[in-house]
Amino acid sequence: MQPTPGKQLAITTDMLVAGTHFLPDTDPKNLGWKALAVNLSDLAAMGAQPRWVTLAGALPAADEPWIAKFAEGFFACAAEYGVDLVGGDTTRGPLNLSITAIGEVEPGRALRRDGAKIGDQIWVSGRPGLASLGLAQLQGKIELPGPWQRLCIAALEKPRPRVALGLALKGIASAAIDVSDGLLADLGHIAERSGCAASLQLVKLPQLRDLAGSGASYNADLRRMALDCQLAGGDDYELCFTAPSEQHLAIRRIAAELELPLWCIGEMIENPVANTVASPDKSATGKVTVFDPEGQPIEFDHQGFDHFA
Amino acid sequence: MQPTPGKQLAITTDMLVAGTHFLPDTDPKNLGWKALAVNLSDLAAMGAQPRWVTLAGALPAADEPWIAKFAEGFFACAAEYGVDLVGGDTTRGPLNLSITAIGEVEPGRALRRDGAKIGDQIWVSGRPGLASLGLAQLQGKIELPGPWQRLCIAALEKPRPRVALGLALKGIASAAIDVSDGLLADLGHIAERSGCAASLQLVKLPQLRDLAGSGASYNADLRRMALDCQLAGGDDYELCFTAPSEQHLAIRRIAAELELPLWCIGEMIENPVANTVASPDKSATGKVTVFDPEGQPIEFDHQGFDHFA
Numbered sequence: 001m002q003p004t005p006g007k008q009l010a011i012t013t014d015m016l017v018a019g020t021h022f023l024p025d026t027d028p029k030n031l032g033w034k035a036l037a038v039n040l041s042d043l044a045a046m047g048a049q050p051r052w053v054t055l056a057g058a059l060p061a062a063d064e065p066w067i068a069k070f071a072e073g074f075f076a077c078a079a080e081y082g083v084d085l086v087g088g089d090t091t092r093g094p095l096n097l098s099i100t101a102i103g104e105v106e107p108g109r110a111l112r113r114d115g116a117k118i119g120d121q122i123w124v125s126g127r128p129g130l131a132s133l134g135l136a137q138l139q140g141k142i143e144l145p146g147p148w149q150r151l152c153i154a155a156l157e158k159p160r161p162r163v164a165l166g167l168a169l170k171g172i173a174s175a176a177i178d179v180s181d182g183l184l185a186d187l188g189h190i191a192e193r194s195g196c197a198a199s200l201q202l203v204k205l206p207q208l209r210d211l212a213g214s215g216a217s218y219n220a221d222l223r224r225m226a227l228d229c230q231l232a233g234g235d236d237y238e239l240c241f242t243a244p245s246e247q248h249l250a251i252r253r254i255a256a257e258l259e260l261p262l263w264c265i266g267e268m269i270e271n272p273v274a275n276t277v278a279s280p281d282k283s284a285t286g287k288v289t290v291f292d293p294e295g296q297p298i299e300f301d302h303q304g305f306d307h308f309a
Numbered sequence: 310m311q312p313t314p315g316k317q318l319a320i321t322t323d324m325l326v327a328g329t330h331f332l333p334d335t336d337p338k339n340l341g342w343k344a345l346a347v348n349l350s351d352l353a354a355m356g357a358q359p360r361w362v363t364l365a366g367a368l369p370a371a372d373e374p375w376i377a378k379f380a381e382g383f384f385a386c387a388a389e390y391g392v393d394l395v396g397g398d399t400t401r402g403p404l405n406l407s408i409t410a411i412g413e414v415e416p417g418r419a420l421r422r423d424g425a426k427i428g429d430q431i432w433v434s435g436r437p438g439l440a441s442l443g444l445a446q447l448q449g450k451i452e453l454p455g456p457w458q459r460l461c462i463a464a465l466e467k468p469r470p471r472v473a474l475g476l477a478l479k480g481i482a483s484a485a486i487d488v489s490d491g492l493l494a495d496l497g498h499i500a501e502r503s504g505c506a507a508s509l510q511l512v513k514l515p516q517l518r519d520l521a522g523s524g525a526s527y528n529a530d531l532r533r534m535a536l537d538c539q540l541a542g543g544d545d546y547e548l549c550f551t552a553p554s555e556q557h558l559a560i561r562r563i564a565a566e567l568e569l570p571l572w573c574i575g576e577m578i579e580n581p582v583a584n585t586v587a588s589p590d591k592s593a594t595g596k597v598t599v600f601d602p603e604g605q606p607i608e609f610d611h612q613g614f615d616h617f618a
Contacts, residue, residue, distance in 0.1 A: 017402030098407030
């Protein structure tokens with residue numbers, strides 16, 4: 001491979017295991033797309049331009065139609081994002097896909113997780129939560145209204161890594177991450193690595209209008225589930241990032257240019273006072289607090305929400 | 310990662326599956342060493358200086374002592390060869406290790422598989438075959454003489470990638486590969502990619518003196534097995550390479566400097582005449598023929614040897 005002179009390299013690796021990260025009977029074409037897309041999402045969160053990828057896979061058997069469909073999805077994603085497959089390995093074993101993606105970025109300009117400052121605004125792209133709603137729909141746990149079904153299942157099966165957004169945020173965002181582990185968990189990673197905490201306004205999250213119906217057909221369970229998925233659902237590949245408030249308009253302009261909604265959902269704050277030298281509370285670093293419309297903090301634990309007030 | 314200005318990158322990826330590539334009860338420290346070493350061997354075969362590595366692993370459970378020992382072996386190998394671990398992923402699943410290694414090489418100087426020319430001499434380093442003899446010993450299929458046991462099991466469990474050899478061969482070798490699939494199969498890859506065939510002299514292979522005993526204690530089965538392992542045994546990480554005959558002395562000098570035996574075992578030849586336009590025989594391209602001390606070709610198939618004359 002011939003690196004672009006003067007660039008640094010960013011690298012990411014992901015291992016996807018059947019039964020853990022995807023259902024063994026997943027459409028192989030979607031799986032091929034997604035296996036690459038989730039890696040490109042990590043490069044996007046670094047503000048890197050994806051260049052090369054390697055693919056190693058273990059397969060229980062040499063199932064040629066399965067491989068052909070997987071390759072179709074994989075190469076469709078590679079073509080869409082201008083990435084070259086430059087190496088690989090195939091072997092027999094329980095279904096497992098391991099991908100390493102390499103991108104390029106100007107020296108010192110990579111987006112990191114540790115650059116957020118107290119007072120920075122917190123942003124998120126798109127509509128996190130759709131993928132886990134799609135999964136719940138496929139698992140028969142919920143019944144989404146018709147138009148939402150296609151949207152949520154597409155978010156789950158064919159995520160679109162936010163590469164253009166990551167590139168646009170260089171020099172603007174102070175920290176970035178993708179929300180593959182869920183918005184709260186991943187924002188918590190930024191807060192922890194940046195030595196501060198985060199405050200989110202529930203009312204500023206993207207509104208999933210009509211999802212839970214209205215009036216007589218209002219479905220409170222679905223509304224609760226949607227909030228849970230927005231805040232703690234994984235497998236979304238939107239970017240969460242922080243930026244000084246003076247970048248607010250620049251970010252609104254990026255949203256318009258990319259035709260991608262960007263939501264300002266909160267701000268980075270000091271660690272709670274409990275975290276003092278006299279009374280250290282390490283759990284306070286990286287703490288993310290969500291406030292309801294009345295300004296009351298909502299209780300939750302790391303497994304999800306105890307309740308919504 | 311900051312690439313060295315003016316260098317190209319070489320990349321390799323390998324997936325190791327429990328039960329296929331290693332026994333599930335393998336000493337995790339040895340496994341950690343070997344998982345990295347086999348990737349560095351691929352970089353060595355390209356003449357690349359190893360720089361960075363990523364490690365993704367699926368584990369059935371978070372077995373901390375196992376992981377600590379694996380890491381000890383992995384980082385010992387990384388330190389020995391000056392490689393930095395720059396990324397990774399861990400997940401739950403059937404034991405699987407996937408490693409991607411990146412090295413650097415001067416533009417256009419990487420050793421390739423397709424550069425061998427008719428008349429080039431064929432070389433191999435060290436003593437290929439030891440690893441598969443070690444495996445046969447561990448599996449109870451053979452009983453090696455005492456001094457050979459340690460040597461063969463070490464070749465299996467703690468292979469030493471020939472990085473310094475690969476670096477020294479740049480500008481000297483015309484093609485190179487490691488013999489991880491067995492000498493004949495991997496030399497066949499060079500021949501096929503280079504559009505020619507190969508002729509090996511059995512008598513020029515490294516002698517495994519005393520391995521099969523002598524006189525009354527001569528063990529013909531062990532001798533046969535040793536030849537089979539030398540030619541077709543996998544899991545060795547020696548380099549097989551080709552070079553013009555005028556490089557013979559330069560290669561002998563490299564052997565002396567590295568204190569590593571290098572054996573001139575044959576030469577690249579034209580494809581057999583059967584492979585004509587009128588009578589195409591694609592199997593003739595890449596064919597490797599082994600000659601016995603009387604100059605008679607030895608019959609074998611790709612699964613191994615039918616007999617030794």
